[in-house]
Amino acid sequence: MGRRILLTGLILITMSTAVWADNVAVTIYNSNLGVVRDTRSLEFQKGNGRISFIDVPSQIDATSVGFKLTDDSKSVAILEQNYGYDLVSPDKIYARFVDKEIDLFDKTGKIYSGTLLSYSGGAVVLKDKSGKIQILRLDEIVNTNFPELPEGLITRPTLFWLYQSDFSGTAACDVSYQTGGMSWTAEYVGILSSDEKTLDLTGWASITNSSGATYKEATLKLVAGDIHRIPQQIRGDVQLATQYMAKAASAAGFEEKQFFEYHLYTLPRKATLADNEIKQITLFEPARATVEKEYYFEPEANAEKVSVRLKTMNSKVDGLGIPLPAGRARVFKADSDGSMILLGEDQVKHTPVDEKVQLDIGYAFDISAGEKVLNYQKISDRVEERTFETSLRNHKKDDITIIVKKRLYGDWTITKSNFEYAKEDANTVIFKIAVKANDKAVLNFTVRTNY
Numbered sequence: 006m007g008r009r010i011l012l013t014g015l016i017l018i019t020m021s022t023a024v025w026a027d028n029v030a031v032t033i034y035n036s037n038l039g040v041v042r043d044t045r046s047l048e049f050q051k052g053n054g055r056i057s058f059i060d061v062p063s064q065i066d067a068t069s070v071g072f073k074l075t076d077d078s079k080s081v082a083i084l085e086q087n088y089g090y091d092l093v094s095p096d097k098i099y100a101r102f103v104d105k106e107i108d109l110f111d112k113t114g115k116i117y118s119g120t121l122l123s124y125s126g127g128a129v130v131l132k133d134k135s136g137k138i139q140i141l142r143l144d145e146i147v148n149t150n151f152p153e154l155p156e157g158l159i160t161r162p163t164l165f166w167l168y169q170s171d172f173s174g175t176a177a178c179d180v181s182y183q184t185g186g187m188s189w190t191a192e193y194v195g196i197l198s199s200d201e202k203t204l205d206l207t208g209w210a211s212i213t214n215s216s217g218a219t220y221k222e223a224t225l226k227l228v229a230g231d232i233h234r235i236p237q238q239i240r241g242d243v244q245l246a247t248q249y250m251a252k253a254a255s256a257a258g259f260e261e262k263q264f265f266e267y268h269l270y271t272l273p274r275k276a277t278l279a280d281n282e283i284k285q286i287t288l289f290e291p292a293r294a295t296v297e298k299e300y301y302f303e304p305e306a307n308a309e310k311v312s313v314r315l316k317t318m319n320s321k322v323d324g325l326g327i328p329l330p331a332g333r334a335r336v337f338k339a340d341s342d343g344s345m346i347l348l349g350e351d352q353v354k355h356t357p358v359d360e361k362v363q364l365d366i367g368y369a370f371d372i373s374a375g376e377k378v379l380n381y382q383k384i385s386d387r388v389e390e391r392t393f394e395t396s397l398r399n400h401k402k403d404d405i406t407i408i409v410k411k412r413l414y415g416d417w418t419i420t421k422s423n424f425e426y427a428k429e430d431a432n433t434v435i436f437k438i439a440v441k442a443n444d445k446a447v448l449n450f451t452v453r454t455n456y
Contacts, residue, residue, distance in 0.1 A: 028044040028224075029043050029044070029220050029221070029223045029224070030224035030225075031187070031220050031223045031224070031225055031278060032226040033187050033188065033189045033212060033226070034227075035189060035190060035228070035231070036188065036234065037185055037186070038184075038188070039184045039186070039187030039188075039214075040181065040183055041182055041184060042179060042180075043179075043182075044075070044177060044178070044179050045058075045178055045180065046176070046178075047175065049081055049168065049175075050170065050173050051172055051173040052169070052170065053084070053167065053168070053169050054170065055165065055166065055167055056166050056168060057164070057166075058165075058166060058180065059163045060161060060218065061182070061218065062162065062218035063090060063162045063186075063218070064184050064186040064215075064217050065162065065182055065216075065217075066182065066185070067086065067088035067164065069181075069182050070180065070182045071181040071182070072166075072179070072180055074176050074177070074179075075176075075178070076176060076177065079170075079171065079172050079176055080170070081170045081176065082168065082169045082170075083166050083167070083168050084167045086164060086165070087165040088162070088163075088165075089165060099129070102121050102124075102151060104122070105120065105121060106119065106120055106121075107119075107131075107149060107150065107151055108150040109141060109146050109148070110147055110148040110149070111145050111146055112147055117139065117141060118134075119131040119134065119139070120132045122138070127142060127143050128143060129141050129143065162217065184216045184218075185216065186213075186216035187212075187216050188213050189210055189211060189212045189227050190330075190331065190332045191208055191209070191210060191229075191329070191330040191331060191333075192209040192210075192335075193206060193207070193209075193332060193333065193334035193335070193353060194207050194334075194337070195207075195334060195335065196337050196338070196345075197337065197338040199338075199339070201298055201338075202295060203296060203324070204293070204294050204315065204317070204336070205291055205292075206291065207287075207289075208287070208289045209285045209286065210227055210259065210286050210288045210330075211285050212225075212227070212283065212284045212285070212286070213282075213283050214281070214282055215280070215281055216280065219277065219278065219279045219280045220277065222276075222277060223278060225276045225286075226269060226270065226271050228267050228268075228269055229269075229331070229355060230266065232267070258272075258286065258290065259271060259286070259288055260272075261289070268328045268330065270288070270330075272286065292324055292327070294323050294325050295323050296315045296316065296317045297315070299316060299406075299408060300312070300369055301314060302374045302407055302410070303410045303411075303412075304374075304376035304409075308375075309373055309374055310368040310369075310373075311368060311369045311373065311374050312365060312369070313366045313368065313369050314364065314365050315336065315363070316361060316363045316364070317361075318361055319357070319358055320358065326358055327358065328356070328357055329356040329362065331352070331353060332352070332353055333350060333352055333353070334353050334364055335347060335349075335350040336349055336350065348366050348367065349366035351363075371399070371401045372398065372399055372400065372405070372407070373397075373398045373400075374395065374397050374407070375395070375396050376393060376394065378391055378392065378393060378394075379393065379394045387456050388453065388456075389453070389454050390420070390454070391454070392421075392449065392451045392452075393411070393449070393452070394448070394449050395409055395411075395447070395448040396445060396446075396448075397438055397440050397446045397447070397448070398445040399442060399443065399444055399445065399446075400443060401442060401443075402442050402443070403442055404439065404440070404442050406437055406439050406440070407437075407438050407440055408436070408438075409436040409437075409438060409448060410434075410435055411433070411435075412432055412433055413432060413452060413454070414432055415455060415456050416455040416456070417453065417454045417455075418452070418453050419434065419451065420453050421449075421450060421451040422436075422449070422451070423449050424448050424450075426450070436448055
């Protein structure tokens, strides 16, 4: 039988905090940040008074709180704010009752009454009225009676305000604040066609709420972009519970628009964000994009592996033409029996319209490559010459083209090459090598470097 803690005149029910508001709007960013606007009706007394604003998230940034009345003809000024987050727990209740009287009941119903002297290590030290000292193991105690809730402990995070009002009565108030424990990312699922020339792409907004509060029937907005923030020290007492998945039942997605230097996604319906939940909502309608498959080899990065990449333009001509927020993309292809096979996944960065999209899928099984230095010559103290040989082997049944991406440093010049090349930037040269089916190609080039 588990131990019970009873507070005389008070029953405590453990539940997740819910924001009970007349109207609540939540804006979520990519970077562990949510901005909440919470409209509630509050009761004020004329003159100076105190009021508690309950049901705020445990990860609220209390320094960010803004307050205003919706009725400009009335005035309430917040003079002082205190944020209380010392929540009720058995350990804290016992600690607050040291040097106070309590009653404990064991499994047989025997009562132990006295002054609590100590609470630690799963045991209590009790002094009864006769002065006798008893040490009681808490695993033998099934019930503890405390006369009241200790001062300073609260059942949920609360803002305590000292205010000055020019009226008495109820008024609607807009309260805004920032909170941690909220973020979102895009999740993309792509289905590659059988001829590997088109990709059916769907996008989800995956929203994580671990802020310590549930927002019921909220207006939901998502901001895509990187805002500048000053680093904040995170309180060490905040613990996040296990998250779980909850997919949205409605197919209605977000409405997107430009907002300042970011992109804003607004859900055209209300949504509830439960605490410790990951909610997924359709980001945009499915789109079909034309894609091109590339094979490329980077000697310094992948030794003998040849990478596979799918690329397209984020344009209407190629089937997309929508701003793509940063997120993870998974690519699948159907087998002949309809089974879906995961080909690979990659991270998509924030991609505006008419910019290139590249997805690194994995490594080609039937293609191998290797590089070696055939010759090295030191021409002078500051000039060296190297000859590289890159072997490309195609074990597939189809002819392919492999892009060889070679990084060079210093003041370099290619003096000889058996394939054409293009200079990508100051340190990179690109070769496009055609390799026939079940054949190989060998690239040889000489680089002179001045240091």
